[in-house]
Amino acid sequence: MSQTRIDIKGTSYGLVIHVGPGDWNSLLGELTSRLEHTPSFFKGGRVALQVGPRKLTQRQLEHIGDLLKSHQMSLWAVIGESEETVEQAISMGLETRLDSPQVLRPSDEESERATTRAITDEQSAILVRRTLRSGQSLHHAGHVVVIGDVNPGAEIIASGDVVVWGRLRGIVHAGAGGNDGAVVCALALDPMQLRISRYIARAPARELDQENAGRNAPEVASVQEHQIVVQLWGIR
């Protein structure tokens, strides 16, 4: 019984915690210890609970909600096969499907749907052949390649690498969900904020001219010894 029955995954829907079969109390114990060892990266995140055929009472759901709350996470969805569990979740105001509408990015603009995606194939890469403008956000479980600029106010969140054949001046998060090996490269790497996995780097305070200044060589950002390092492309 030493097999892991709790599986925590970062997805484009936020964290998904899969709860396997077995005694509830020992599962709770395992979850508690896992959360204690979970990097602070997940703090403030939202959690979907995948419980399979298990039947959960309101008390059990509340318990788990409190447990997550004590780690600054919030439970927003319960996905289960048991009708009772689903009903219980609904009565508590929780979602019961990952793809319910409010899971999509907070984009109220219908016209922007085309620019906002959530795909769950871990291996896939997408190619975007235009400039991402302020307010546009691209989420992808996989790699992202942009041919065009990423303007200030635009964001890209990918579980894999991000490559921008153009100027990257928005917010970029590569390796979202905990992939420290992800990289970000751009012809002009000048992001407002650059995140890889759980590491965050911020642009130095802006000078007026800087919007245009940039260094004129392609660069690549990666995580080395627990911090984000930016290097000229080709010198690696």
Place this chain on the structure above:
Amino acid sequence: MGDKMSGTIITITSGKGGVGKTTATANVSTALALQGKQVVAIDADIGLRNLDVVMGLENRIVYDLVHVVEGACRLRQAMIKDKRLDGLYLIPAAQSRDKSAVSAQDMITICEQLRADFDFILIDSPAGIEQGFKNAVAPADHVIVITTPEVSAVRDADRIIGLIEADEKGPARLIVNRLRPDMIERGDMLDTTDVIDVLAIDLLGVVPDDESIIVSTNRGVPAVMENNSRAGQAFRNIAGRLLGQDIPLMEIEAPTSWLHRIGKLMRRP
């Protein structure tokens, strides 16, 4: 615009408020009418109407856009003839209602009717990205985005341009308003090149910051009517470019020379 009876619908918008949409609409409309075109300007900022004041027509309003939409009057009745120019008309916004009183389809219907009788239909969009903006942009053949050389206004303009692109309205064109050469010289203001660099759309014109605009706005006489206003000249140039005339950028409009840019680089710590 030789084909008579098929006007062009142009919406002027910005995202950020207070960058000069209404002033630009009044001045470009007036400048087009000065060139002998039949022009109607529509104030789509329902609830916060301004265009009538800037054009000096506020005391002539009987019916407005919402009356037309609700069938309380005919379209012709809501069209106020300019007091100076024969070919210029205004359809004012309602002051007592809000954006929900008009739909995008209403705007399309009204503009398509006007297309038959006018060379240009200019729409003054409200600020923001909500329903009022969508209504204003829905009927447009072309969209003009106006911004000031400030990072916040440029950010909003970028957002608007993204929305217009998603709407497949064709490429928007840009007016940079309230440029101050002295501030650019000191490195305290973005110059036109910096703005174009982010927005990457065609530049329709650059309007210098000009105190006479405030005076003319308060008096209800668009600056293009005054020959010695530099802003007025810039708006006349913009109107000329809309008519397909090849008018070079004014001195203040021209992007900074390479020499100046090097100077800026040297000054950087």
